[in-house]
């Protein structure tokens with residue numbers, strides 16, 4: 001069943017149709033799904049002669065510089081007052097691929113006080129009530145797939161090649177190019193419709209997956225060679241990354257986006273953890289194969305959450321102490337994941 005109830009959508013189609021300014025917000029450390037889906041929403045309403053602006057909390061990784069509207073995205077961190085002006089003037093605010101104000105940092109302050117109609121379209125677990133209308137389907141492959149369903153209901157005939165390409169970008173990005181378990185028959189039905197718009201999918205796929213600098217490949221090479229630990233008994237692999245190592249290898253935001261998935265390519269590994277030291281502490285990325293629930297682990301041990309096979313969190317354990325910490329706790333952690 002779709003999360004998009006027609007009666008509910010009818011309750012705000014007038015507001016949407018009469019809107020003069022629409023703001024679309026993506027999450028912090030934006031990924032291909034939040035970016036593609038946000039730009040799709042923006043393009044769609046621009047085609048209806050409504051002013052739109054995509055705003056994100058912090059810098060969009062440079063490896064997205066192939067994206068058409070890359071330079072039109074407003075970065076709150078760089079231009080906070082401009083962003084606040086846009087939000088103040090907005091009739092409608094879309095929030096795409098998140099449902100927790102903590103995902104947009106200080107940007108949340110102006111969104112919270114705004115009188116605009118607020119709409120969330122997301123697929124993350126345990127959504128918080130941060131909008132007038134919350135369209136959340138935790139089984140969806142991506143926010144982009146949901147955005148497509150939504151735009152189709154609003155006006156199918158307004159979905160053109162540009163909009164379709166942004167949707168495709170979001171789905172391809174969040175599914176590891178259609179590899180993950182989250183892909184359903186509906187995902188492929190959606191993609192089939194997108195392809196009918198004659199989209200340039202090779203441009204999108206090379207942009208997403210073959211567009212990195214050599215420093216990133218060498219850093220990943222170092223991490224896989226020197227920092228990957230495999231705990232055979234628990235079918236677990238983990239990598240720790242210190243601030244110093246990031247500096248040494250010229251790390252840029254987003255460089256390690258896919259690293260946590262790489263240990264899952266091992267037959268023996270079903271649980272992979274990436275520990276990254278940042279200025280504000282140690283962040284974790286958790287991934288799994290099959291029926292092993294990393295979102296439970298994130299919630300119970302690491303102050304986080306997410307999906308069954310992909311989650312995130314943080315810890316106060318020092319990066320140098322992580323191996324010791326895992327030695328002591330992996331048994332319990334593994335048990336929670338297997339529940």
Ligand SMILES: [Mn+2]
Nearest residue numbers: 033097143174
């Ligand atoms: Mn997503």
